[in-house]
Amino acid sequence: MSATIAAAAVVQLAGAVALAPLIPGAVRAVERRLQGLRGPSPLQPYRELRRLWRRSGVAPVPRTAVYAVAPPLAAAATLAAALLVPVGAVAPDWGLGGDALLLVGLLALGRAALALAAWDTGSGFALMGAARDLAFAPYLEALLLAVVAIAAVGAGTTDLGEIAAATAERPLLSAPEQWLAALAFALVAVAESGRRPYDNPDTHLELTMIHEGPLLEYAGRELALLQWTAAVRQWVAIVLGVALFAPVGGPWAGRVAALAGLVAVAVVALAVSETAQAKMRLLRVPRWVGAGVAVCAVAVVLRAIGGAP
Amino acid sequence: MSAVPALAWAGAAALLAGAIAAALRPRAGLALQAVGAALLGAAGAAVALGAPAVGAGFRSDLSPALGIDGLGGVFLALIAAVAAPACAAAADLLPAGRRGAAVAALTGAFVLALAAVVAARDALTLLAAWELMTLVPAIAILVARSDAAARRTIFVYLAITHIAGVGAWVALLALAEVGALGGAPLDGAAGFAVALAALVGFGAKAGLVPLHAWLPRAHPIAPAHLSALMSGAMVAVALYGLIRVLFQWTEPAPVAVAALALAGLASALGGALQAAVARELKTLLAFSTIENVGVAAVALAAALALRAAGDDGAAALALAAALLALLGHALAKGLLFLCSGAIAASAGTLALDGLGGLARRLPWTGGAFAVGALTLAAVPPLAGFVAEWATLQALLRAAGSGSPWLGLAVSAAVVTLAATAGLALLAFVKAIGLTLLGEPRSAGAATAREAPAAIRAAVGGLAVAAVALALASGPLIGALASLGPSGAPDVGLGLGLPDSGGLPVPALALWLVAATAVLAWLAARGGRAAPAPAWACGQPADPRLAWTAGGFAKLLTLTAAVALRPRRELLVETGRDGTVVGVEHRSTEARLLDGALYAPVLGAALAAAGRARRLQSGSLRAYLGYLLALVAALLAAVRIGALG
Incomplete structure (x- = not known):
C-alpha cells in the first residue's frame, strides 16, 4: 500500500509540476486541428516557459513588495491545491490534509494574490481583469461549493481522498444526483481553468480577457510562474472532476491509465467545446452559473425524494 | 482561592x-x-x-x-x-x-x-x-x-x-x-x-x-x-x-432556529454585498460587521439544529465555530477601525477614492491593515477562513444527519456562505488596493505620515494576535467546543476533525511561506529591468483614468442589480456658448431594506401619530368629553361586573 501512496505522490507532483503545461498545449493543438489549421505543437507552452525563464522581469512604477510576492504566492497556493487532490483514488499525505473546502480556499487565495498585484501597479488593463475575476468569484465559489457539498454529503466526509475512495467503490455515476453534480462541475471547471465560453485564454484583448488581465504587467520568470500556475489550475480542475465523479478502483496501473485516459478525454472535450462556442457576454456569466446552481438544486431534491443511499 | x-x-x-x-x-x-x-x-x-x-x-x-x-x-x-x-x-x-x-x-x-x-x-x-x-x-x-x-x-x-x-x-x-x-x-x-x-x-x-x-x-x-x-x-x-x-x-422551537438561520444568512449575504460596493472605508467595515455577525448567527443556528438532532459533538463544533468567528472578527475589525482612525487623521479622508499608496507612506499601519483585511477576506490560512471552514463543516454535518429536506435547506445555506466569502474577498481586496496600493489619489494621501508609536503598537499587537489566533485555532477550537453552556462534553476537537480532510493551519502556513519564499528567490534571480511606468497603451498614466471603488465593483453591481438597484446620474455642465465644461458622473446603490421595510413602517408610524394627535385638540370641551366618556365606560363596566 505504501508503494501505491508513494507512486500516487509521484503522479501528483509529476502531473502538477511537469505535465500541467501540456494541457493548454494539447487543447490548443487539438482545437486548431478541429478548425482545419495546423497549429503549434502541444509542447509549445514548455518552449514559452523556457523562453520566459531566460528573460529578466520588469519593474513597473508604482509598485510595492506585493508585485513581487503575488506570482510566487499564487503558484504556491495553486500547487498546494494540486497536492490536495487524490489521483487514482489515492491521497498521499503531504501534511496539508486533504480537505475539499480548503481546496476552494486555496484557489481563492491565488485569485486574491493576483488581484492585489493588479491594484499594486494600478494598471488599467490588469485591474479590468482582476475586477471581472473577483466579481464572478462569488457566483463560481457558490456553484463549486454546491457541487462539493453534494459529493461530501453523499460520501459523509469532506476528505477528498475518502470521497474518491467511497465513489470508486460504487458503480460509475450510478446515482442521478452524481450526473447532475458532474454537469454543474463541468461549468465550474471551464471557468476556473479560464476557458471559453467563460474566458478566452488566447487573447490579450481587453474586451474579452479575465485571467490574462493581471498577467499583463509581468514578464520574465514571474510571467513564467503565472503561466505555469494557470496550467496547474486547469490540471486541478480536471483531476478534481475525476476524483469527485469518476475515480476508478482496482489495480494501481489501471487507475493511472484510467486517469490518463480521462485527462485526455477532458482535453478533447475542452477543445471541442472551445471550437463550438464563442466567448459569452460578460453579463451572462451569472445566469450561466445560475443554471449550474439550479442543476445542483435538482440533484439535492432528487436525493431528498429518493432518500439517501 | x-x-x-x-x-x-x-x-x-x-x-x-x-x-x-x-x-x-x-x-x-x-x-x-x-x-x-x-x-x-x-x-x-x-x-x-x-x-x-x-x-x-x-x-x-x-x-x-x-x-x-x-x-x-x-x-x-x-x-x-x-x-x-x-x-x-x-x-x-x-x-x-x-x-x-x-x-x-x-x-x-x-x-x-x-x-x-x-x-x-x-x-x-x-x-x-x-x-x-x-x-x-x-x-x-x-x-x-x-x-x-x-x-x-x-x-x-x-x-x-x-x-x-x-x-x-x-x-x-x-x-x-x-x-x-x-x-x-x-x-x-x-x-x-x-x-x-x-x-x-x-x-x-x-x-x-x-x-x-x-x-x-x-x-x-x-x-x-x-x-x-x-x-x-x-x-x-x-x-x-x-x-x-x-x-x-x-x-x-425549530421555527425560532429557522428564524435565526434566515436572519443570519440574510445578514451575511446582504452585508457582504453592501461592503463590496461601499465607497467609504468605515462604511465598508460596518457592512462587513453585519456579514460577520451573520456568519456567526448561522453557525449558532446550526449548533441549535444539531443539538436538537442529538448530535452533541457537531453542535459543540458549530458553537466553537461561531465563537472563533466572533474572536477573529473582533481582532481584525478592531484593528481595521483603529487603522482607519490613523488614516483619517493622517490623510484627511476615508473616501476610498481619496486614499491610495499608503503602504509606502505608512508601512507599519499599512502592514497591520493588510493582515486584518486578509483575515476578514477569509483566505487561508488566516482566522476568517478557519472560522468559515469550521462553520461549513458543522453545516455539512447537519445536512448529513437530519431529514433530507433539512439537507436541502442546509445546502442553500452552504451556497449562500460560499457566495458571502467570495463577496468578502472582493470587498477587502478592494479595500487593500484602494487604501494601500497604487498611486495616492488625493493630496492628503500623498503627504500622509506614519501613525504615532502608540497606534502602531496597538494595531501591530492586534495583527500579531490575529495571526496567532489562526495558528492556535486547532487547540483553541477544542477548548471552545468544550464550554458550550449545554454542557457538551469535551469531544477533543482539533482541526483534524473526523469526516473531514482536516485543516492543519500551522503546516499550511509554513508551506505557503516556504514555497513562496523559494519561488520568489528563484524569480528574483532572473533579474529585473529598469523601472518604467505601468502599461497604459504607451501614454502617460492619467490620474483621472485610475480605477475607482465604484468601477471595481461595477460588474458586481450590474449582475446583482436585483438587490442593489443601481442608479446613475450624469451631470453635464455646459458653458454659456454651449460647450461642455464639465461632466460629473455619480452612481449610487440602494440599501434595499431601507426602502422596502423601513420607509413603509416609518410612514405608517408618522401617519398613526398624526391621527393620534387629533385627540389633543386643545379644546377644553373635548377633554371634558373624554372624561365623561371614561366615567361612563367605567360605570358601565362596573354595572356588567367586568371589574369584579
Whole structure:
C-alpha cells in the first residue's frame, strides 16, 4: 500500500509540476486541428516557459513588495491545491490534509494574490481583469461549493481522498444526483481553468480577457510562474472532476491509465467545446452559473425524494 | 482561592479609576483603562481555558450578583482584546481638550458596561449594564461631534435598538419570573415566545438583518476607537446574550432556529454585498460587521439544529465555530477601525477614492491593515477562513444527519456562505488596493505620515494576535467546543476533525511561506529591468483614468442589480456658448431594506401619530368629553361586573 501512496505522490507532483503545461498545449493543438489549421505543437507552452525563464522581469512604477510576492504566492497556493487532490483514488499525505473546502480556499487565495498585484501597479488593463475575476468569484465559489457539498454529503466526509475512495467503490455515476453534480462541475471547471465560453485564454484583448488581465504587467520568470500556475489550475480542475465523479478502483496501473485516459478525454472535450462556442457576454456569466446552481438544486431534491443511499 | 477574582476586581477597579482619571488627564486615564481591560481579559481567558468558574452562578431572583464562567470568560477576553489596544491608541486618536477628555472618560465607562453585561448573573444587573452599553457610546458620539447629521444618526440608533431592545427586557424578565435563569430551561410555547423576543432584542443590537439599519450609520460616525469597540466587541456581546437565552435558558422551537438561520444568512449575504460596493472605508467595515455577525448567527443556528438532532459533538463544533468567528472578527475589525482612525487623521479622508499608496507612506499601519483585511477576506490560512471552514463543516454535518429536506435547506445555506466569502474577498481586496496600493489619489494621501508609536503598537499587537489566533485555532477550537453552556462534553476537537480532510493551519502556513519564499528567490534571480511606468497603451498614466471603488465593483453591481438597484446620474455642465465644461458622473446603490421595510413602517408610524394627535385638540370641551366618556365606560363596566 505504501508503494501505491508513494507512486500516487509521484503522479501528483509529476502531473502538477511537469505535465500541467501540456494541457493548454494539447487543447490548443487539438482545437486548431478541429478548425482545419495546423497549429503549434502541444509542447509549445514548455518552449514559452523556457523562453520566459531566460528573460529578466520588469519593474513597473508604482509598485510595492506585493508585485513581487503575488506570482510566487499564487503558484504556491495553486500547487498546494494540486497536492490536495487524490489521483487514482489515492491521497498521499503531504501534511496539508486533504480537505475539499480548503481546496476552494486555496484557489481563492491565488485569485486574491493576483488581484492585489493588479491594484499594486494600478494598471488599467490588469485591474479590468482582476475586477471581472473577483466579481464572478462569488457566483463560481457558490456553484463549486454546491457541487462539493453534494459529493461530501453523499460520501459523509469532506476528505477528498475518502470521497474518491467511497465513489470508486460504487458503480460509475450510478446515482442521478452524481450526473447532475458532474454537469454543474463541468461549468465550474471551464471557468476556473479560464476557458471559453467563460474566458478566452488566447487573447490579450481587453474586451474579452479575465485571467490574462493581471498577467499583463509581468514578464520574465514571474510571467513564467503565472503561466505555469494557470496550467496547474486547469490540471486541478480536471483531476478534481475525476476524483469527485469518476475515480476508478482496482489495480494501481489501471487507475493511472484510467486517469490518463480521462485527462485526455477532458482535453478533447475542452477543445471541442472551445471550437463550438464563442466567448459569452460578460453579463451572462451569472445566469450561466445560475443554471449550474439550479442543476445542483435538482440533484439535492432528487436525493431528498429518493432518500439517501 | 485562585487569583482570578483578584485579577478581575483589579481590572474593573483600574477601568473605573481610568475612566475617572481620564476626565482630568486623558492620556494617563486611557493608559490605566488599557491596563484594566487587559487584567479583566486575563481573568476571562484563564476561566475560558479551564480555570474553575468564579463568582456567583446565574440566579432568578433580582439581587445583584457577578461571576465569570467559561462562556463569559471567552467574551471577557474578546472585549479585552479589542479594548486594551483601543484605549492605548485612543490617546493619539482623540483631539486634545475637554471634548477629548470627556470621550476618554466615557470610553472607560463603555468598556465597564460591556464587561458588566458578560459578568452579570441576574436579570436586573444584566439589563442595567445592557442599557448602559447602548447609551454610553451614543453619548460619547454626541460629545465627539454635535452636527445635525450625527444627531439624526444617533436618533436612528437609539430608536431601533430601544424599540427592539424591549425584546431583551421581555425575554430576561420572563425568564427570571419562571426561574429559568440558573434553573431548568424554558420550553413549550413560553420558551418559543421568549426565544423570539430575545432574537429581536439581542439581534437588533448585534446588527442582524432586518434590524441592522442603525449599524452602518452609527459605526462610521463614531471616533475610531469607539467604532472598534462597538463593531468588534459590542455586537459580539449582543450575540453573547442570544447564546445564553437560546442555549442555556430556553429550548428553542425549530421555527425560532429557522428564524435565526434566515436572519443570519440574510445578514451575511446582504452585508457582504453592501461592503463590496461601499465607497467609504468605515462604511465598508460596518457592512462587513453585519456579514460577520451573520456568519456567526448561522453557525449558532446550526449548533441549535444539531443539538436538537442529538448530535452533541457537531453542535459543540458549530458553537466553537461561531465563537472563533466572533474572536477573529473582533481582532481584525478592531484593528481595521483603529487603522482607519490613523488614516483619517493622517490623510484627511476615508473616501476610498481619496486614499491610495499608503503602504509606502505608512508601512507599519499599512502592514497591520493588510493582515486584518486578509483575515476578514477569509483566505487561508488566516482566522476568517478557519472560522468559515469550521462553520461549513458543522453545516455539512447537519445536512448529513437530519431529514433530507433539512439537507436541502442546509445546502442553500452552504451556497449562500460560499457566495458571502467570495463577496468578502472582493470587498477587502478592494479595500487593500484602494487604501494601500497604487498611486495616492488625493493630496492628503500623498503627504500622509506614519501613525504615532502608540497606534502602531496597538494595531501591530492586534495583527500579531490575529495571526496567532489562526495558528492556535486547532487547540483553541477544542477548548471552545468544550464550554458550550449545554454542557457538551469535551469531544477533543482539533482541526483534524473526523469526516473531514482536516485543516492543519500551522503546516499550511509554513508551506505557503516556504514555497513562496523559494519561488520568489528563484524569480528574483532572473533579474529585473529598469523601472518604467505601468502599461497604459504607451501614454502617460492619467490620474483621472485610475480605477475607482465604484468601477471595481461595477460588474458586481450590474449582475446583482436585483438587490442593489443601481442608479446613475450624469451631470453635464455646459458653458454659456454651449460647450461642455464639465461632466460629473455619480452612481449610487440602494440599501434595499431601507426602502422596502423601513420607509413603509416609518410612514405608517408618522401617519398613526398624526391621527393620534387629533385627540389633543386643545379644546377644553373635548377633554371634558373624554372624561365623561371614561366615567361612563367605567360605570358601565362596573354595572356588567367586568371589574369584579
